[in-house]
Amino acid sequence: MKKRFIIERFNPKKDKKPYWQTYEVECEKDWTVLDALEAIRAQDPTLAYRRICRHGICGACAMNINGSNHLACETRIVNFKNDIKIRPLPGFPIIRDLVVDLERFLKNYTYIKPYLITSSFPQREYFQSPKERQLLDGLYECILCGSCTSACATFWANKEFLGPAGFLQACRFILDSRDEGLSLRKDMIKKSSIWQCHGILNCVEACPKGLNPFKAIAHLRKIVLFGGK
Numbered sequence: 001m002k003k004r005f006i007i008e009r010f011n012p013k014k015d016k017k018p019y020w021q022t023y024e025v026e027c028e029k030d031w032t033v034l035d036a037l038e039a040i041r042a043q044d045p046t047l048a049y050r051r052i053c054r055h056g057i058c059g060a061c062a063m064n065i066n067g068s069n070h071l072a073c074e075t076r077i078v079n080f081k082n083d084i085k086i087r088p089l090p091g092f093p094i095i096r097d098l099v100v101d102l103e104r105f106l107k108n109y110t111y112i113k114p115y116l117i118t119s120s121f122p123q124r125e126y127f128q129s130p131k132e133r134q135l136l137d138g139l140y141e142c143i144l145c146g147s148c149t150s151a152c153a154t155f156w157a158n159k160e161f162l163g164p165a166g167f168l169q170a171c172r173f174i175l176d177s178r179d180e181g182l183s184l185r186k187d188m189i190k191k192s193s194i195w196q197c198h199g200i201l202n203c204v205e206a207c208p209k210g211l212n213p214f215k216a217i218a219h220l221r222k223i224v225l226f227g228g229k
């Protein structure tokens with residue numbers, strides 16, 4: 001089946017502004033958008049995009065497809081009747097074509113200290129009951145693709161705002177029964193403009209893993225206001 005892909009191109013070294021380029025591709029009907037991009041790159045090796053795992057695990061191939069953020073490797077082309085328009089993730093500076101600069105996103109991730117904070121060095125594995133482990137469901141699955149944060153207008157407008165993925169990850173470590181960094185983490189959250197989230201829920205809609213960063217933000221607000229975990 002023949003399909004038309006309209007892709008935003010931009011090479012800051014030679015282009016004054018982004019422009020659209022159209023490619024016609026003969027596709028198999030079970031192809032993903034990433035398969036089509038690979039076919040396009042075989043015709044035009046100048047097209048830049050990221051991909052690593054091709055199985056929805058690494059998060060590298062997140063991009064904006066027909067107006068919504070998706071993982072290209074998990075998005076089937078049969079889902080789209082007409083042309084497929086592809087842009088880089090909105091809200092991040094473009095490095096080239098579909099490759100964006102995730103520096104702020106990753107800096108915010110490291111800010112929340114994405115590891116267990118403990119008072120002593122463990123001699124063997126930490127124990128966790130199945131019930132304690134269950135508290136991390138809906139949080140640990142985040143693959144850091146950036147789709148939620150790219151869809152968040154508060155993240156675009158407020159440089160202090162940690163972003164949906166940052167708060168989700170902060171919640172993941174606070175709720176971990178093995179972590180002892182609650183008071184430090186609470187202080188960090190208070191300084192991260194958590195009250196600036198307006199609950200528009202674009203992040204929930206954008207997450208390819210079906211996670212709910214807003215639920216994590218609401219939970220963190222409760223901890224900040226009333227204590228507890």
Ligand code: SF4
Binds near residue numbers: 168210
């Ligand atoms: S919460 Fe979802 S959309 Fe956001 S970075 Fe994690 S996996 Fe991606």
Ligand code: FES
Binds near residue numbers: 061071
């Ligand atoms: S290439 Fe890894 S998630 Fe798509």
